[in-house]
Amino acid sequence: MKKIALLTFGFTLLVSTNSFxxxxxxxxxxxxxxxxxxxxxxxxxxxxxxxxxxxxxxxxxxxxxxxxxxxxxxxxxxxxxxxxxxxxxxxxxKCGIPDKIVRDTTPRLAGFLITTPEYYTEKLNRNFATKGFFIRDLPILTQDPIVKRRMYSYEGQVISQEMLNSIIRDVIVLMRDKNQPVVDVYFPEQDVTDGFIVALVSRAVVDKIVVNGNEYYTEEDIKKFVNVKPGDYIWSDTLSQDLRWINSYPYRSVDVIMKPGSRPRTTDVIFETRDMYPFRVFGGVDNYGAPSTDENQFYAGFSYGNLFGLDHEIIYSFGSSFSNTDFNSHNLQYNIPFDWRHKLGLSASLSSSKPDTNNPLFNVEGQNLILNADYEIPLYDWGLRGFTQSVNFGVDYKRLENDVEFGGTNVFNSEPEIVQGYATYKGSRASSKTNNSVTLTGIVSPGDVLGNNSDEDFDIARVGAKSSYAYGRGQYETSYTSDLAGLTLSGIFRGQYSPDKLLATEQANVAGPGAVRGFASNTVRRDSVLVATAEAASPYTSLIDNFLGTTLRDRVQGFVFLDKGYGRNADETGAQRTIDLDSMGLGTRFGIGRNLNGVVEFGKEIKDEMRDGKDEHLHFRLNAAY
Incomplete structure (x- = not known):
């Protein structure tokens, strides 16, 4: 019998000429x-x-x-x-008696079998009906009705090279959507006269796992986080979760590439690694301080990210106002990753501050102590590309002697203690043009847990405040990068709601960086707050690359913004129970390599219920790390 060959993505389909x-x-x-x-x-x-x-x-x-x-x-x-x-x-x-018959036996697709080479046999093929759509040994396709609907769309079409290539593309895309990115789809030799076609899906298995480019982390340090093993099928969601965990620390950056293995239908998984010695020193300056101390402040510290060879990280920093008398703080953080990919974070902060007033009689210094334990649990991403989510559970302990660093001027006669628990949900999804993220937190304090965790102690710090309370806060951020000159449009919505009177540490900020810019930092705090920010930013560009060479790359971005904030206290009476602030302005973000970054923002007040006499404010921050 005469045969003809149809090329199908590197494989050959042999069919009889009498089937056309x-x-x-x-x-x-x-x-x-x-x-x-x-x-x-x-x-x-x-x-x-x-x-x-x-x-x-x-x-x-x-x-x-x-x-x-x-x-x-x-x-x-x-x-x-x-x-x-x-x-x-x-x-x-009624028709005339013919002397010839025109016969066109071009086959049209009447039946279809998709299976694996291991499952396929000639006997199996002949035992199937010549009509209908079948999937065998591929449960990830069998369980999805969309797959059958897509394949049934070919029914009745003339069997041609174009149709076969289209089927191959569809099956490859369907398998990728099911998190199996490395597959080969081809048609074995068969007779398609009756319109029944068999397509085979060969799923690649892992041949070798290779780590390249690592200097300070051993090959085993990377491989121990990889769940896929030689001989396993390749699942893209599993690899994504592995990469996300490996890259969760700032001392290494890993990408994955795949190439054909040494044996047929195998793939090598290669982890291209860029790492650094897991010790950093860092510092910075800004004018984000509270006006009641000194707006201008600096900080310096260090971090080490591989204690005991277990990826444990310790971070210490010291912060102070430039005068070093109005405010200083010590901050210590310890992060522990577990093999089951949960994280435990422990932190402590001890700060000392006093109001910067002109009254020589009011020169009382106070110390605040804050302790925190936070446990993070990553959640399943449901197979959605670019999607991550997690939940955090934690406990806070705070002992307060004043509220100066939170914008107040109060030094307490007692030392109220805060004991509260919280739960946080975080979710984000990113694509080439969009980024969306949401954070939701609920905080509860039972009250009367410790000696100074009583209503009487809270009432001294703020009249009418109770040690038992509950409130919630949230943030939603979205951004879109358009094709029009790479312009990025973004919006941020921050909110907090509390039916109870809160101490200053728990109130939300309305004014300054991270809220309504153009106002001094931490000058307005309320129990319930809503802050909205709209921003348009240019793409990052380089200004001085020619002077820095190829090892250091500078980046500069300009932006304009519009901020609006509203705050409300739970007090039924009192001066300025509510406040409404609006501003607009412009700024720039910049950086050089991985070692230097900063931001400058100038805000002009549009609506000011503070009546502080100022109409604008310039904020800056500069960070350096090595």
């Missing part, structure tokens, strides 16, 4: 239109016609020319159509 259009007759001449019997064809699902002669019981098969009109040639005939619901008489015609 051919003319049959004494001299293979095609009858003309005038010689044929004409009829109107009204059902577009028609695939072929049974033409049965009433004389001598002769019978031929033919395919219509066109989809809505056909020409037949034959004896006295009754025309039948092969529909999905059975044969149906649509027209009877």
């Amino acid at each position: 259009a051919a003319l049959v007759g004494a001299d293979n001449a095609v009858a003309t239109k005038d010689d044929l019997c004409q009829f109107d064809f009204t059902d577009e699902r028609q695939t072929f016609i049974d033409l049965q002669g009433t004389t001598k019981g002769e019978k031929w098969n033919t395919v219509l020319i066109g989809e809505t009109e056909g020409w037949l040639r034959g004896r006295d005939t009754t025309v039948f159509t092969n529909l999905h619901n059975g044969a149906k008489v649509i027209e009877k015609r």
Whole structure:
């Protein structure tokens, strides 16, 4: 039998030539239109016609020319159509006695089997019906009704190279959507005369796992976080989760690439690594301090990220106002990652501050102590590309002697203690053009847990405040990068709601960086707050690369913003129970390599219920690390 070959993405499909259009007759001449019997064809699902002669019981098969009109040639005939619901008489015609029959046996897809090479056998193929769609040994496709609907869309189409290539592309995309990115789809040698096709899906397995480029982390330090092993199928969601965990620390950056393995249908998984010695020193300056101390302040510290060879991280920093008398703080943090990919964070902060007033009689210094334990649990990403989510559970302990660092001027006669628990949900999804993230937190304090955790102690710090309370806060951030000059449009919505009176540490900030810019930091705090920010930013560009060489890259971004904030206290009475602030302005973000970054923001007040006499404010921050 004569064969022809169809190339299908590197594989060859062999089919019989009699499964494509051919003319049959004494001299293979095609009858003309005038010689044929004409009829109107009204059902577009028609695939072929049974033409049965009433004389001598002769019978031929033919395919219509066109989809809505056909020409037949034959004896006295009754025309039948092969529909999905059975044969149906649509027209009877008298036709002349033919000397030739036009036969077009081009196969149309009537049945389809998708399976794996391991499952496929010739016997299995012959045992299947010639109609219908079947999936075997591929449960990730079997369980999805979308797959069958997509494959059924090919039913009745002429089997051609174009259609086969389209099927291959569809199956590859469907497998990638099911988190199996490395597959090969091909058609084994088969006879497709009856319109039934078998497609085989070969899923690559891991041959070797390779780590390249690592200097300070050993190959085993990277591999111990990888769940895929040699011989396993490759699942993209598993690899993504592995990468996310490996890259969760700032001392290494890992990408994954795949290439064909040394054996057929295998793949090498290669982790390209850029790492650094896990010790950093850092420092910075800003004017984010509270006006009641000194706005201008600096900080310095260090971090080490691989204690005991277990990726434990310790971070210490010291912060102070420039005068070093109004405010200083010590901050210590210890992070512990667990093999089951949860994290425990422990932190402590001890700060000392006193109000910067002109009254020599008011020179009382106070210390605040804050302790925190936080446990993070990552959640399943539901197979959504670029999506991550997690929950955090934690406990806070705070002992307060004043509220100076939070914008107040109060030194307490007692030392109220805060003991509260919280739960936080974080979710984000990123694509090439969009970023969306949400954070929701609920905080509860039972009250009367420790000696100074009483209503009496809280009432001294703020009249009417109770040690038992509950409140919630949240933030939603969205951004979109347009094709128009790479402009990025973003919006941030921050909010907090509390029906109870809160101490200053628990109130939300309305004014300054991170809230309504153009106002001094930490000058307005309220129990319930809503702050909205709209921003338009240019793409990052380089200004001085030619002077820095290739090792250091500078980046500069300009932006304009519009901020609006509203705050409300739970007090039924009192001065300025509510406050409404609006501002607009511009700024720039900049950086050099991984070692230097900063921001400058200038805000102009539009609406000011503070009446502090200032109409604008410039804020800056500069960070350096090595």
